[in-house]
Amino acid sequence: MDKITIQRTSAPKAKPDVNGIPFGTYFTDHMFLMDYVKGQGWINPRIVPYGPISLEPSAMVFHYAQEIFEGLKAYRTAEGKIQLFRPYENIRRLNNSAERLCVPPIEEEDFMTALRTLIEVDADWVPSEPDTSLYIRPFVIATDPHVGVHASHTYLFAIICCPVGSYYPEGIDPVKIMIESRDVRAVRGGTGYTKCGGNYAASLRASEIAAEKGFSQVLWLDGVYRKYIEEVGSMNVMFKINGKIITPELTGSVLPGITRKSCIELLREWGYEVEERMLSIDELMAAAADGSLEEAWGTGTAAVVSPIGEISYLDKDYTVCGGKIGSVTQKLYDTITGIQWGKIEDKHNWIVPVC
Numbered sequence: 476m477d478k479i480t481i482q483r484t485s486a487p488k489a490k491p492d493v494n495g496i497p498f499g500t501y502f503t504d505h506m507f508l509m510d511y512v513k514g515q516g517w518i519n520p521r522i523v524p525y526g527p528i529s530l531e532p533s534a535m536v537f538h539y540a541q542e543i544f545e546g547l548k549a550y551r552t553a554e555g556k557i558q559l560f561r562p563y564e565n566i567r568r569l570n571n572s573a574e575r576l577c578v579p580p581i582e583e584e585d586f587m588t589a590l591r592t593l594i595e596v597d598a599d600w601v602p603s604e605p606d607t608s609l610y611i612r613p614f615v616i617a618t619d620p621h622v623g624v625h626a627s628h629t630y631l632f633a634i635i636c637c638p639v640g641s642y643y644p645e646g647i648d649p650v651k652i653m654i655e656s657r658d659v660r661a662v663r664g665g666t667g668y669t670k671c672g673g674n675y676a677a678s679l680r681a682s683e684i685a686a687e688k689g690f691s692q693v694l695w696l697d698g699v700y701r702k703y704i705e706e707v708g709s710m711n712v713m714f715k716i717n718g719k720i721i722t723p724e725l726t727g728s729v730l731p732g733i734t735r736k737s738c739i740e741l742l743r744e745w746g747y748e749v750e751e752r753m754l755s756i757d758e759l760m761a762a763a764a765d766g767s768l769e770e771a772w773g774t775g776t777a778a779v780v781s782p783i784g785e786i787s788y789l790d791k792d793y794t795v796c797g798g799k800i801g802s803v804t805q806k807l808y809d810t811i812t813g814i815q816w817g818k819i820e821d822k823h824n825w826i827v828p829v830c
């Protein structure tokens with residue numbers, strides 16, 4: 476990759492009260508951009524003021540959804556330093572998504588340099604209030620001006636950032652979820668294991684209907700048997716049943732979450748038996764009915780863990796863990812956030828300091 480050119484904004488924006496703005500609405504002063512041209516590779520890496528980008532209406536991303544993205548956060552420690560949590564996992568996952576969607580890969584160290592340089596330029600946008608962070612959204616879009624189905628020959632790689640407030644300003648409140656029996660999020664052989672925009676487009680209808688009925692997430696079942704649990708909303712999902720932790724295995728339709736992976740590693744270190752396997756809705760509902768379902772939670776970068784307090788299936792409601800956060804869920808939350816903000820020693824080498 477060539478040297479990144481930096482064009483600083485002449486009109487820096489006011490910093491918002493980070494706990495007073497909705498997630499993902501207020502962006503920092505700068506963004507990273509880089510172009511891909513077949514035959515030349517990734518060229519023209521640059522940091523420019525955050526603002527609109529110009530594309531032909533025929534740009535392939537608008538028509539055929541050749542788009543992939545990532546989501547990670549930068550955290551400010553008590554000493555004022557800025558650090559990332561397992562960023563190479565995000566970089567590798569973007570390249571796995573790229574392979575599935577015929578997008579050219581990005582050299583790992585180039586990607587890391589882009590992240591570092593952008594965070595350094597926008598360093599004063601990383602908030603320091605408790606539990607706040609800078610959300611980072613790298614993405615790639617197909618830009619060929621061509622209405623015709625093929626893999627694009629040109630792409631734009633961009634990284635944008637937004638300061639985000641505490642995910643749980645009023646404390647962690649368990650969510651009510653609904654089992655989705657009509658729509659499926661992904662199928663094996665499809666794009667379920669990638670972070671691509673199309674997966675989200677297909678998930679919207681179920682989420683909208685669930686929200687109208689008062690549920691905050693849907694529990695997705697597999698697309699073949701309509702029977703095995705896959706994910707909850709846009710999070711991975713874990714259950715504690717009879718003392719054991721059970722989470723759906725990565726069959727190709729489940730997104731390999733970095734929070735999921737971190738939870739599994741911690742749980743095994745703490746001595747829990749963790750089973751990555753198919754878990755049917757019948758097995759889950761039987762465990763909910765006889766009381767052996769002790770805890771349930773979703774995992775993802777935005778919330779870290781999101782406890783599930785109620786599950787609705789075939790118009791029957793089951794309360795989990797008395798509708799409260801369970802002790803394993805709480806311990807995972809405390810440990811992972813403790814490492815992210817530098818309050819707990821990082822024994823796993825998960826932290827990458829930036830500046």
Ligand SMILES: *Cc1c(COP(=O)(O)O)cnc(C)c1O
Nearest residue numbers: 709710711730732733734775776
């Ligand atoms: C991003 C995402 C997750 C969580 O992944 P993390 O790496 O833990 O943030 C889970 N499921 C889906 C569908 C996702 O898009």
